[in-house]
Amino acid sequence: MRLPGLGGWSDDPAWATVYDWSVEHPRAGGLLWRLGIQSDLRRLYAATDELGTLAAGTRVLDVPCGGGVALRGLRPGQGVDYVAADIAQAMLDRTLDAARDRGVADQVTTRIADVGDLPFDDESVDVVVTFTGLHCFPDPERAVAEMTRVLRPGGFLTGSAVLTDTGLRHEPLRRAGRLAGLMGPMCSGPDVVRWLTAGGVERPSLDRSGAIAYFRGVRA
Ligand SMILES: C[S@@+](CC[C@H](N)C(=O)[O-])C[C@H]1O[C@@H](n2cnc3c(N)ncnc32)[C@H](O)[C@@H]1O
Secondary structure, eight states: OTTOOOOGGOOOOHHHHHHOOOOOTTHHHHHHHHHHHOOHHHHHHHHGGGGGGGTTTOOEEEEEETTTGGGGGOOOOOOOOEEEEOOHHHHHHHHHHHHHHHGGGEEEEEEEOOOGGOOOOOOOOOEEEEETTTGGOOOOHHHHHHHHEEEEEEEEEEEEEOOOOOOOOGHHHHHHHTTTTOOOOOHHHHHHHHHHHHHTTTEEEEEEETEEEEEEEEEE
């Protein structure tokens, strides 16, 4: 069963606007995250900070880019080659707006892409960024396989997702997300670690924050 009238991600549902608003407002959005999913929004910002350390010429794939929250980490003039990909054109438009606002538009290109069939060559990107995405995909294992396929050896993947093994407290969120068609089957923390490892990522870390966990690892 699916709740009527909400639309999937490609229809730019109202929820996407609410979500984008929350991640772009550290105080009010942070409170919403704390109360709603017991997660610290600053943890997301901290994860994006790493992007500001990348050398000029680094090729980054951000999928799903959504409204471009990860661009918070980029610096004007940094010179990275940042590809922002998403299944929804409305999200790519928001990312471009965010890139202009942050003075990094010259480093960002956008691309419509399904994470389950990424239009990029094997080992062609240095960094994969995938924040708050896995739980939205219909086949998260396939998504991880695709993201690790395009990542070059020595490159790193950093991301986050709502997980299934965070307790009953977050079950209403997961159920509502599935009913709305905005969340997929999702996966547990051990699933993420196992799938990343299968994709060649060595000893991935998993750091929980309420309903969400942050993961990171380097491809061997
Ligand atoms: C909750 S948003 C997160 C976006 C962003 N990374 C963030 O942290 O704010 C989830 C995004 O996944 C995108 N999406 C859903 N299914 C997708 C798919 N199969 N391939 C690529 N993007 C997808 C949606 O369009 C939406 O922008």
